[in-house]
Amino acid sequence: MLLEVTNLDVHYGHAKVIHDLSMHLKEGELVCVVGRNGAGKTTLLKTIGGFIQPSAGSVSFMGESIIGTPLHRVALKGIKYVFQDKRVFGDLTVRENIELAAHPTKENLSDAIKKVVAIHPKMEKLLDSKAKGLSGGERQILLIGRALIGDPKLLLIDEPTEGLAAKIIGEIVDILLEMKGRIPMVVVEQNLFTVSRLADRIYVMREGAFSNEITDAATIKQPHCYEEDL
Amino acid sequence: MLQSILFGLTMGGILYIISIGLSLTFGAMGIVNFAHGLIYAVGAYALYTMLSTVGLPFLAGAVVAVAVSIPLSYVIERFVIRKLYGQSIDYAIIATYAVLLIGVDAIKWIYGPNPLPISDPIGVTVSFLSLEAPLYRLLIILISFFIFIGLSLFFKKSMVGKIVVAGLQDQEAVHSLGIRVEKYFAVVFVMGSALAALGGVLYAPLSTLDPYMGFHILILCFAVVIVGGMGNLTGTALAAFALGMIMSITARYWGAAADAMVYVVMALVLAFRPIEV
Amino acid sequence: MFAKVEKSPVLTLTFIAVGFLIFGYATSLAKITDFIIFCIFVLGFDLVYGHMGQLSFGHMLYYGAGAYGAAMFANFVHPDPFLAMAVGISVGAILALVLGSVVVKTTGACFALLNLALNEVGAFMVLVPFPEWTGGEDGLSLFFSSYGFIDFGDRVFRFYFCLGSLLLVVFLIVLLVRSPYGLLLKAIKENEIRVRFLGYNTYVYKLITFVISGAVAAFAGSLSSINLFYTNPSLMDPTRNVEVIFAALMGGAGNVIGAVIGGTAFMTISNYLASYLIRWEMFLGVALLIFAFRFRKGIWGYARQI
Numbered sequence: 001m002l003l004e005v006t007n008l009d010v011h012y013g014h015a016k017v018i019h020d021l022s023m024h025l026k027e028g029e030l031v032c033v034v035g036r037n038g039a040g041k042t043t044l045l046k047t048i049g050g051f052i053q054p055s056a057g058s059v060s061f062m063g064e065s066i067i068g069t070p071l072h073r074v075a076l077k078g079i080k081y082v083f084q085d086k087r088v089f090g091d092l093t094v095r096e097n098i099e100l101a102a103h104p105t106k107e108n109l110s111d112a113i114k115k116v117v118a119i120h121p122k123m124e125k126l127l128d129s130k131a132k133g134l135s136g137g138e139r140q141i142l143l144i145g146r147a148l149i150g151d152p153k154l155l156l157i158d159e160p161t162e163g164l165a166a167k168i169i170g171e172i173v174d175i176l177l178e179m180k181g182r183i184p185m186v187v188v189e190q191n192l193f194t195v196s197r198l199a200d201r202i203y204v205m206r207e208g209a210f211s212n213e214i215t216d217a218a219t220i221k222q223p224h225c226y227e228e229d230l
Numbered sequence: 231m232l233q234s235i236l237f238g239l240t241m242g243g244i245l246y247i248i249s250i251g252l253s254l255t256f257g258a259m260g261i262v263n264f265a266h267g268l269i270y271a272v273g274a275y276a277l278y279t280m281l282s283t284v285g286l287p288f289l290a291g292a293v294v295a296v297a298v299s300i301p302l303s304y305v306i307e308r309f310v311i312r313k314l315y316g317q318s319i320d321y322a323i324i325a326t327y328a329v330l331l332i333g334v335d336a337i338k339w340i341y342g343p344n345p346l347p348i349s350d351p352i353g354v355t356v357s358f359l360s361l362e363a364p365l366y367r368l369l370i371i372l373i374s375f376f377i378f379i380g381l382s383l384f385f386k387k388s389m390v391g392k393i394v395v396a397g398l399q400d401q402e403a404v405h406s407l408g409i410r411v412e413k414y415f416a417v418v419f420v421m422g423s424a425l426a427a428l429g430g431v432l433y434a435p436l437s438t439l440d441p442y443m444g445f446h447i448l449i450l451c452f453a454v455v456i457v458g459g460m461g462n463l464t465g466t467a468l469a470a471f472a473l474g475m476i477m478s479i480t481a482r483y484w485g486a487a488a489d490a491m492v493y494v495v496m497a498l499v500l501a502f503r504p505i506e507v
Numbered sequence: 508m509f510a511k512v513e514k515s516p517v518l519t520l521t522f523i524a525v526g527f528l529i530f531g532y533a534t535s536l537a538k539i540t541d542f543i544i545f546c547i548f549v550l551g552f553d554l555v556y557g558h559m560g561q562l563s564f565g566h567m568l569y570y571g572a573g574a575y576g577a578a579m580f581a582n583f584v585h586p587d588p589f590l591a592m593a594v595g596i597s598v599g600a601i602l603a604l605v606l607g608s609v610v611v612k613t614t615g616a617c618f619a620l621l622n623l624a625l626n627e628v629g630a631f632m633v634l635v636p637f638p639e640w641t642g643g644e645d646g647l648s649l650f651f652s653s654y655g656f657i658d659f660g661d662r663v664f665r666f667y668f669c670l671g672s673l674l675l676v677v678f679l680i681v682l683l684v685r686s687p688y689g690l691l692l693k694a695i696k697e698n699e700i701r702v703r704f705l706g707y708n709t710y711v712y713k714l715i716t717f718v719i720s721g722a723v724a725a726f727a728g729s730l731s732s733i734n735l736f737y738t739n740p741s742l743m744d745p746t747r748n749v750e751v752i753f754a755a756l757m758g759g760a761g762n763v764i765g766a767v768i769g770g771t772a773f774m775t776i777s778n779y780l781a782s783y784l785i786r787w788e789m790f791l792g793v794a795l796l797i798f799a800f801r802f803r804k805g806i807w808g809y810a811r812q813i
Contacts, residue, residue: 049406075408087403089396096392103389104408146407262616313800319615320562324756325799327749332792339786445746449627452620490631493624500621501609 105150242474251422257461571743573725599725
């Protein structure tokens with residue numbers, strides 16, 4: 001098993017945000033986590049990513065526990081995180097954003113740039129513009145591209161289509177579908193239509209725990225079947 | 231008037247050189263570093279020792295004085311600043327102030343409480359138009375200008391610089407790329423400290439050394455950092471020269487009020503542009 | 508055991524009064540009077556630091572404002588000590604209201620440094636521009652009128668008057684902290700934004716706290732003018748802010764007993780130890796580091812758990 005989360009508890013101060021949650025991810029699988037705002041989806045993703053330390057339970061990645069591992073080490077193990085609010089480094093150019101991601105992975109810059117341009121050719125022209133000038137869609141493409149540098153073993157993607165226009169959402173979903181199978185992913189997503197196109201398996205999250213797990217491919221294709229679970 | 235402009239530019243240059251480190255620690259780590267004033271004083275006093283006791287020429291003395299500040303600032307970073315990451319700002323202020331107090335007393339212990347002079351190492355004045363300009367002051371302005379260019383290049387071109395620029399904006403995101411950003415901040419901290427020591431070295435011949443010199447210059451530099459915006463390098467440079475000018479123009483009419491004027495400007499800036507830290 | 512003292516205002520006041528009476532008669536009343544005045548200052552400072560959660564690096568300004576307000580009134584208008592005190596407190600409160608209206612909008616580092624900058628300006632104002640009024644570097648020597656047994660020339664009277672003042676301030680702050688307003692202040696310290704979302708105008712509450720704090724600090728300042736019979740720029744010296752910060756931290760911030768213990772402990776160290784310790788500032792620095800890193804709850808924070 002690539003990723004195994006067992007009996008996870010996470011607290012923010014006195015508030016328990018996640019309780020007794022278990023999940024797993026197989027090699028090559030794409031799992032979507034759906035649920036309402038405040039259900040604890042982002043907290044779960046950030047706990048796996050090493051941003052937040054759980055108060056109980058275990059997270060193991062490729063058979064090794066990653067609890068207590070500093071954030072940068074988790075990243076170096078190959079778990080890459082794509083932020084929700086399209087957090088690029090605005091004061092740097094697109095090229096420098098890529099360079100920064102390539103630096104710790106020892107991947108050379110031109111290969112890294114090729115990877116990013118390969119997912120969307122329009123990045124080629126934007127290489128020397130400041131990242132703060134990019135549109136939402138372009139930022140998302142840069143973030144996903146940046147995460148691909150250094151051959152990640154697992155991508156954690158938080159709300160990749162949030163706040164984007166329908167046409168751009170289509171492009172992003174195509175990008176993720178193209179990556180699917182090669183790179184395992186955990187995607188937090190609110191848009192159930194997007195989920196139905198992407199997911200191999202769905203976890204429905206409610207008040208800090210999974211209320212349902214959908215594994216049947218036919219059911220996944222029909223969002224109305226699990227819409228009321230939320 | 232030309233004289234005032236020259237003095238303002240000199241003061242601005244000195245303030246700029248000292249403020250960079252302060253601005254970076256402020257912006258990057260959210261730490262108000264009072265110990266920065268100590269490094270400034272150490273630079274000046276180390277220069278004094280090199281000149282008067284060891285008998286080195288000025289340039290060599292200056293190099294040694296700046297070099298002395300590097301291990302000292304590393305120790306401060308390692309044992310005080312690094313322990314304050316992510317902690318309440320109050321403790322950062324108190325702890326770094328404590329370091330300043332200890333250092334000031336150590337200086338008093340070694341050098342005594344009385345002011346010490348260092349003379350102008352060049353002693354040449356150049357005159358053009360109505361202006362009698364000490365060459366040394368012109369040199370300071372030139373040096374600060376080169377430092378500005380050098381730092382701009384450093385933050386634009388070098389990997390360390392780029393990581394720090396990104397870290398100033400979003401530390402967590404840099405971390406999540408697999409970069410231990412604190413390590414780079416530490417490098418920049420030591421660099422900023424070395425510049426503070428250089429500021430002490432350069433300013434020493436224009437003033438006198440006293441154990442509390444670090445405290446006084448530090449409040450001026452805080453004003454620079456706050457007016458220029460924390461972690462904003464261009465803003466810091468502009469604010470340093472603007473406040474340097476304000477000081478020298480105020481001093482032209484009312485010498486004693488020069489410092490107070492800076493604080494008034496700082497208070498006005500803070501009042502109308504509060505920054506949440 | 509100690510927690511009980513904190514819970515009952517009567518016990519708190521008795522504890523403080525008995526403590527100072529014993530300390531005063533065992534050592535020297537004149538010296539302990541200084542201690543008591545400093546404790547009042549710490550109490551004022553701690554309203555903003557411990558109770559409101561903002562570190563001011565410039566409260567000497569309000570202390571000095573009280574000292575100079577009282578001294579200048581006594582020197583130029585009327586030597587009545589009570590009027591002088593009232594003027595001193597008013598000067599501090601008005602100054603805190605005017606400056607506070609801007610200062611409390613900031614938080615954290617800006618709050619600390621803005622206060623420090625204003626303190627620098629204040630120190631400049633009493634030192635340089637109006638020497639004929641403030642006495643410049645020398646300050647002012649003072650004389651106060653006396654009425655029967657109310658004689659500030661008598662050190663025993665001064666001791667009891669200051670002790671009474673301290674108890675009054677402690678009592679008022681205890682009332683304040685236990686009122687709904689005090690609870691709100693505590694909530695602001697923990698999470699100001701949340702309190703604002705609940706519909707409270709936190710700015711007004713913070714400003715009120717700042718003004719009370721300034722007034723209490725000014726009260727201490729005017730008492731020190733009266734106690735010393737002089738005023739000089741060291742009463743507004745910005746580098747002395749560390750004293751009150753250290754005292755609040757050492758005693759235990761956000762607690763009246765903590766403030767009094769911290770004030771007393773600091774004065775004891777600085778009066779008795781400083782004469783044996785040549786490297787007094789170094790000692791102070793090391794002690795500050797230890798408290799800032801290891802004993803953040805302060806003396807009382809640990810004692811109350813016993």
